[in-house]
Amino acid sequence: MNDKFFNLPLEKQQRIINAAYKVFSQSSYKKAPMSEIADESGISKALLFHYFTNKKELYLYLWVNAIEMTRKAVREYKTLETNDFFEMLKRSLLSKCSLMRDYPHMYAFSLRAYYETASEIKSAIQENFSDVSKTSEMIVFEKMDTSRLRKDIDLKTMYDEIFYAIDGYMLKKYRSNRIIPDEIELEIISLIDFWKKVYIQKGA
Amino acid sequence: MNDKFFNLPLEKQQRIINAAYKVFSQSSYKKAPMSEIADESGISKALLFHYFTNKKELYLYLWVNAIEMTRKAVREYKTLETNDFFEMLKRSLLSKCSLMRDYPHMYAFSLRAYYETASEIKSAIQENFSDVSKTSEMIVFEKMDTSRLRKDIDLKTMYDEIFYAIDGYMLKKYRSNRIIPDEIELEIISLIDFWKKVYIQKGA
DNA sequence: CTCCTTATTAACCGTATCGGTTAATACAGA
């Protein structure tokens, strides 16, 4: 890629990669056209190809960028510096909301990219990701303080169910094209409060 | 459309419309090619166009068909003939699993079709659907026996959260390409058992 | 204003794919 991209005003950089996140999150790699990304970001296709040598390079840049920014946000929100499960959950989701403010379609992009089947892309993708999600799950389970949680329910199921719900919630938001970080943040917080009420042992 | 389609052996009919459900569930209407549907169902494109006059007609046929079959399955499983919420949920999901055995990609298709933006399609779609999902939610709330449920939690949130989780669960299945009805049925049942344990008032 | 560098794009290229058609073939049964 062309390093001059980084000399662009930050707002323009963001406009371009956001357009790319959007287009790549709505279609598969193969069916997502560069021209649509150019149109969406308000620049010419030629300029887009001036900054990114080809489609594959742009896509992989987006991928690496997404992982990096996610890691950074998780760190900034001190997500793993607590052992209260719901606090951890909250920090994790708030960090995602903050990312969403700058990059509304990054979350959907990541989800889709992980399952991307295009051969040119597939290999480069999956290696660096399985550790991110899998090991973070491990860390959570190791650090988690379970003493205040109900004893009669299976924690793994609870954990899975909560993440299913978050994915389902976000899916609905994306499908209906309502990506409003403030609204999402509020609703997520109220969902977490709901889960706390449900899963924390009475009297604990 | 050509009525001769219905003279085809049922297995072949199903192969064709399943291929169509699959392709239309993976790409938007505009980007889903008829040739892919033909290939996927093992017939020539020309024959596909012989049975369905054009792409739009096929799509709308799939849509009407999906609604009709869903309604039928809900009826067959006597979904609304109980007022136990979890029983209702179970019947509703088991009916979907049974549909999934014949039409694995219908669920994903319906979800996507509802939010389809292509102008040629949009108008024809949304009218007949909002009643299906909205009023069924109404019916559930009207019929629902809440006496055994925990009094300290908000029922609407519980309802929403459960359906988010189911959507999130199914999303994962589709993304990872694991549509195995028997497996899904088992996992769904165990999720429902989990919810029962969580939401039913102790001692009720 | 002139010159030079850099940012930006319109126009283009060859190829692939699209929705849809046509004319010919394979196949069945009488």
Added chain:
DNA sequence: TCTGTATTAACCGATACGGTTAATAAGGAG
């Protein structure tokens, strides 16, 4: 062998694709 039907290969014009090129616009230095 004839006849009607099921099926497809080959084709059509249009469009969209990834990527390039050559020219223009913009900006800053002298």
